[in-house]
Amino acid sequence: MWLPCLLFLLFLHVGSIMNAVPDSSVIQTPANVTVEEGSTLNMQCRFNGDSTKWSIKWYKVKGNEQVELLNSSLIHIFTHLKDKLSNFTLKSVDLKDDGTYLCNVVIDAAFQPLNKGTKVTIIGITDFEVNQTSGPIHEVEGADVTIECRFRTVGRNSSMYVSWDKDGLAVEQANKTGSYRITQNLRAGFASLTLTNATVSDSGLYVCNVGREPRNQTKSSGIASHVVITKRDKQPETDSGSPGAGIGAGIGAGAGGAAGILLLLLLLSVLAWRYKKRAKESTTETEAAATKEAGTHLPLTSRQKELTYASLRFNKKEVEPDAGVIYAEVRTKPKQRAGNSQI
Structure with a gap:
């Protein structure tokens, strides 16, 4: 008795769906796609129909199961209503x-147009394209030496590894x-x-190895x-015991840098300032001595009545004269009276 009722209900459900959206369809592109490991996969799903009540969800088919795919750090789904x-x-x-990968469109909360989805094929990478710093690299003890390694990424990178060899x-x-x-x-x-604070023992040949564990690949x-x-x-x-050793050592130690040049x-x-100061002081002292000496000289001549005295003073630093002043008597010729001129 229950079987005829079930068939009747199923018939009504199918009939209502067909009558509701007979012209609706879904187009998913591409139908087949092949991408290389580590690259980006892109697909698109478009709904054709007059209904305003519809929604789209993405799934990945695993056997008889459909696993819904949601937005994440690797998956980005954008729907333009x-x-x-x-x-x-x-x-x-x-x-x-x-x-x-399947785009599932639900129309009016019931109808689901048929869609075959997209068949995705992934090509594995066997060449990691490894490159590292070329040599030789010359450094002295105590320096930090860095060797860089760049390579091609693979997939999610979770199975990749990097190792270093020396000699x-x-x-x-x-x-x-x-x-x-x-x-x-x-x-x-x-x-x-x-290599931090490198020593002579760190010298050698260094190689960067990039590999993946599941496939046992190394490059x-x-x-x-x-x-x-x-x-x-x-x-x-x-x-340090020789004269000027302290100054010479200080200047020599900093000659290679800006501090040595500034010093x-x-x-x-x-030194230039002290030289100019001393020269100025010497000039001042000389001028002062000349002025003082000039002030101590007596007038060379003095006149008293009919006698003229000449004041001679010998001032020598090496030898003092016996008498500071020597007077010489000079007589002048008397004036002649008018009419008594002598021939």
Whole structure:
């Protein structure tokens, strides 16, 4: 009794759907797509019909199951209601992303137009295209030496790894006594090895290896980075006991830098200032002495009545005269009276 009723209800349901949206359809593109591992997958779903009550969801078919796909850091779904379309983007595809992707459109909460979906095929990458810093790299003891490695990313990068070798051995074994630092960004395809406070024992050939564990794949650039660390030259010792050793050592130590140049310029400025000061003081003293000496001289001549006296003073620093002043008597000829001229 229950079977005829079930068939009747099913017939009514199908009939109502066909009458509701007979002209609705869904077009999903592309029908087939092949992309390389690590690249971006793009698909589009468009709805054709007059209904205003519709929705679109994306699924990935796994056997008899449909797993709904939602927005995430790798998946981006954008639905444009006015144009009745939806775009699907999957970034950095992996081998496990191959399969069938289905755009499911629901119209008036019931009708679902037929859609075959998109068949996706992923091509695996076997060449990681590894490149690293070329050599040789020359440094002195105590410096930090960085070797960079760039490579092609693969899929989700979760299975990728980067390792470093020195002279054919893993860097962890070869540099047991050395100090180093390893950084990497698999998504960006970048890694680096830094030898900190390098010593002569850090010299050698370094190789960056990029691999993937599930497939046991390993790739290197084929060219090692040759690192050469040399000893730092010793600074010559200065004799602190010799005259001027302190100043000479201070200037010599800083001659290679800006501090040494500034110190030398400052010293030269002080010496020039002292020289000018001394020259000025000497000139002032000379002028003062000349002025004082000039003030102590007596008038050379003096006249008293008919006698004229000449004042002679000999002033010598080396020898003092017996008498400070010598007077000489000079007589003048008397004036003649008029009419008594003598012939």
